[in-house]
Amino acid sequence: MEYVKQPKTKRGEQTLKKICEAAEALFAQKGYYATEISDITHKAQVATGTLYVYFPDKLSLFLHLMDNLGRKLRRAIRLAKQESPHTSIIEQERISIRVWFSFVREHFGLFRIVWQAQFVDEQAFKDYYERFSQGYIGEITKAKEKGEAREMDPALLSYALMGIYSFVALKCFVFDKSEPDDSTINQLVDFIAHGMLRE
Amino acid sequence: MEYVKQPKTKRGEQTLKKICEAAEALFAQKGYYATEISDITHKAQVATGTLYVYFPDKLSLFLHLMDNLGRKLRRAIRLAKQESPHTSIIEQERISIRVWFSFVREHFGLFRIVWQAQFVDEQAFKDYYERFSQGYIGEITKAKEKGEAREMDPALLSYALMGIYSFVALKCFVFDKSEPDDSTINQLVDFIAHGMLRE
DNA sequence: ATGAAATATGAATCAGTGTTCATGTTGAGG
DNA sequence: CCTCAACATGAACACTGATTCATATTTCAT
DSSP states (O other): OOOOOOOOSHHHHHHHHHHHHHHHHHHHHHOTTTSOHHHHHHHHTOOHHHHHHHOSSHHHHHHHHHHHHHHHHHHHHHHHHHHSTTOOHHHHHHHHHHHHHHHHHHTTHHHHHHHHHTTTOHHHHHHHHHHHHHHHHHHHHHHHHTTOBOSOOHHHHHHHHHHHHHHHHIIIIIIIOOOOOHHHHHHHHHHHHHOSBOO | OOOOOOOOSHHHHHHHHHHHHHHHHHHHHHOTTTSOHHHHHHHHTOOHHHHHHHOSSHHHHHHHHHHHHHHHHHHHHHHHHHHSTTOOHHHHHHHHHHHHHHHHHHTTHHHHHHHHHTTTOHHHHHHHHHHHHHHHHHHHHHHHHTTOBOSOOHHHHHHHHHHHHHHHHIIIIIIIOOOOOHHHHHHHHHHHHHOSBOO
16 A cells, blocks of 8 residues: 655645655656666755655655546546536547646656556556546446447447557657647547548 | 677577577566566576576667567568458458457567566667557558548557557456457457447 | 587676665744 | 754665676587
8 A cells, every 4th residue: 555654844745745746757757667766865855864754665655656646637637527518428538638638748757657557566557547447437338328439348448548548648748749739639539539431 | 779699509599589488478577677687597497697698688688579579560460461452441450450469469578568668768669669650651641542541640540559459458468367359359440440439 | 529619507796776774953832 | 942743864784686707518510
């Protein structure tokens, strides 16, 4: 189970935040194994031991970030969808994509961190995606009942969608180092709605 | 640049093969950083130093596997497609999916190895996907010219497709530890062809 | 058969890194 | 202005794990 010591003063709060921000940036940039504790403490401008005031070890820090980021992302998507209720499942997906991209832009670390969690803590990795998948399954099932969505295993579809989003983000943010523009988002939504064949 | 010493005797060939097979299994199972040289040599039943007869270091071994597996997969897909030329792009995709799944089954290590390459050797990681992407771009462009495929950036589409395949394999092979059956493949092909909306 | 090249061995080395801990500093409430 | 819990420090420690290398064995062309 993940563990963080909750700070009890303003100062402690600040320090914890500095550590988390530094760690997020470094894990994202260099990966879990390649970032050293000293990298993190140096970037955060705290002493080595300070990190261990808040986290019992390196892994706990990693898991804390992963948990935190996943929570933030789910929350951001949920809130954005609530702003436009009663729209079609496709429009809901458009919203998801928008939030996802802007989240990746802001927390560039997230999906690089999650990406490698597979080899840091397999259970945490699985939980992360299963959690998103569960959310999707609910929505897809509803859409299917309304006759909107194609007959297809919702769990399978959820992973297909997550795969698209993850790899497109990989392409844009990591490889091309550029932002997905509106046209990209439109093309993606059309593909998800109607596939790659011309009608 | 990747380096392997080419063995010059039958014995050497056997030894190299043992090392590669052990390494593939272990990198796949535990990840690059978590597998130790001693794990590999032990599983391969050779002495520590033997590994260094063939590879200058751990990274070279990893890159060799990655290169090798990528090559094999591309070759397998190419050959399978050649067996059914002149079929629609969708049927070609069906073939790709089939080969991909059966390849992952046989070389379970491949995509776990590639998955984490992002943090082992970023350039090799990018090259791997870009290579697949390039192949796709050619085919998609042709299909677009024939009016088969939707108006969409081929590079973008290629990453969307790779994302689908990767994540579905993740779900099936890693999470569910089960094989994708024919129904799964059919659903995927339909989704890729026509999207998630009911026609 | 023979010896030179190729291959195999594994204990020892050595550099790097996560973690500990004894000690110092801070700051808010009494 | 004191005091105590909370927080911060960073040198030292302990351990791991990749790599080396001097030596032994096997292969195979002649």
